Amino acid sequence: MRMEHPYSAGLARYFQAFANRERAQAYVELLRRDLPPQAALLDIGAGLGQVALGLAEAGHAVWALEPDADMRTVMLTLASQRPGLPLTVLPWRVDAQTPDLPTPVAAASAFSLLHLLPAEAQTGLLTWVARQLQPGGWLWLELPMQSPERVAGDWQLYGERTQGAGRLSMRTRLQGSDAQGWRTSWRFELRLGPHGSVVEEAEQRWHWQALTPDALQALLAKGPGWQVLDDWADEHGTPYRAGTSPRRLLRLMPR
Incomplete structure (x- = not known):
């Protein structure tokens, strides 16, 4: 691979x-x-x-x-x-x-x-x-x-999890089309403290057909x-x- x-x-x-x-x-x-x-x-x-x-x-x-x-x-x-x-x-x-x-x-x-x-x-x-x-x-x-059932869209919340003393969230986004190919993105944010300040964030994406x-x-x-x-x-x-x-x-x- x-x-x-x-x-x-x-x-x-x-x-x-x-x-x-x-x-x-x-x-x-x-x-x-x-x-x-x-x-x-x-x-x-x-x-x-x-x-x-x-x-x-x-x-x-x-x-x-x-x-x-x-x-x-x-x-x-x-x-x-x-x-x-x-x-x-x-x-x-x-x-x-x-x-x-x-x-x-x-x-x-x-x-x-x-x-x-x-x-x-x-x-x-x-x-x-x-x-x-x-x-x-x-x-x-x-x-x-x-498939016509696959539709591009903006960021959507996939889920949230407790991680240590913080809260980890995952969001996903799908861009593109069957003709042009697709791009899937993942964004992670770890928030700590009473105001939920972001202490870690990361994003990954890839293209596929x-x-x-x-x-x-x-x-x-x-x-x-x-x-x-x-x-x-x-x-x-x-x-x-x-x-x-x-x-x-x-x-x-x-x-």
């Missing part, structure tokens, strides 16, 4: 405070579906490690790949609080030439990752993942699709090619609606 700008840019501790634990647990259950109890799994772009840790706690041997050192630090700190977890954290940036895992895995995941990569890196990642899967293994892929159904189909036809087993609009199994659903969650198997 060759990205010019790290995902967290040193802000992993802020992102951790607002992590979506319900969605992470839904992804854990999704990956475990139809798998033997101790099947080995691969989580690419593991981030803070919520999914990888949940899988390891359930007894699965997990390979968690995350190139961002700040995110890995959070993941390893959380893992250290649970001694004996079958979790291996690697700083790999995946492309077609990345070394293979020591043993194949039963399933893999790449949640909210592919759209952040250049086109050649997308193909390289899918080529590498296909080599890591056992015969009959599959990949769960989650990504944004072009939502995919069209045709572009995704062309991507999945490259390399080994992929067969679609499940095609959902969310982690709850809502059927995907082309041209309408802003998210797409696919279970894929190499051809």
